[in-house]
Amino acid sequence: MEIGFGNGEHLAAIARQRPGWGCLGAEVHTPGVGSLLLQLLETGTNNVRIVHDDVVTWLQTLPEALLQCIIIQFPDPWPKKRQQKRRLIQPDFAALLCRLLVPGGELQMATDWADYAEQMLAILNATPGLQNTQPDAGYAPRPDNRILTRFERRGQRLGHAVHDLCYRRLT
Numbered sequence: 001m002e003i004g005f006g007n008g009e010h011l012a013a014i015a016r017q018r019p020g021w022g023c024l025g026a027e028v029h030t031p032g033v034g035s036l037l038l039q040l041l042e043t044g045t046n047n048v049r050i051v052h053d054d055v056v057t058w059l060q061t062l063p064e065a066l067l068q069c070i071i072i073q074f075p076d077p078w079p080k081k082r083q084q085k086r087r088l089i090q091p092d093f094a095a096l097l098c099r100l101l102v103p104g105g106e107l108q109m110a111t112d113w114a115d116y117a118e119q120m121l122a123i124l125n126a127t128p129g130l131q132n133t134q135p136d137a138g139y140a141p142r143p144d145n146r147i148l149t150r151f152e153r154r155g156q157r158l159g160h161a162v163h164d165l166c167y168r169r170l171t
């Protein structure tokens with residue numbers, strides 16, 4: 001599952017490369033959903049289901065241990081101090097993601113905002129049931145599946161470094 005897939009370029013690529021997977025994407029922004037649908041149509045990709053809704057509310061309705069992999073790339077950074085409570089990655093949301101992963105399932109995140117990366121690392125490292133895949137419990141190498149998206153290109157223009165994070169649900 002990819003949460004906040006933006007214009008869907010990553011989800012479309014991953015679904016195309018892995019036709020045996022059942023992929024799920026969530027996005028609130030209607031043009032992004034349209035863009036993903038168009039890419040799926042043009043490439044004849046039929047292993048993706050889309051949730052066009054606020055993912056937080058929707059995920060709460062799902063049963064435990066459903067997903068093999070959850071990916072969140074470049075969540076909205078809300079850089080101003082007074083807006084940071086709107087950031088998606090919060091302790092309760094991390095606990096929800098952990099509950100939805102199958103044991104051994106993988107959680108991948110990436111951000112180009114250094115202070116958000118630190119916040120994610122602190123929250124996820126402290127989430128019971130999640131284990132950082134890195135021996136030093138720090139940032140992970142870039143995963144093979146992560147292609148260069150519009151938001152990473154934007155970060156590059158701003159001179160931001162990207163931080164990747166990777167966790168597994170403990171069995």
Ligand SMILES: C[S@@+](CC[C@H](N)C(=O)[O-])C[C@H]1O[C@@H](n2cnc3c(N)ncnc32)[C@H](O)[C@@H]1O
Pocket residue numbers: 003004005006007026027028029032053054055056072073074075076077088149150151152
């Ligand atoms: C900065 S964009 C990154 C898009 C994409 N992941 C990429 O790397 O190009 C963050 C995306 O998350 C979506 N988003 C934010 N909160 C969401 C929520 N609660 N449910 C679903 N999508 C959400 C936004 O609409 C936006 O498209």
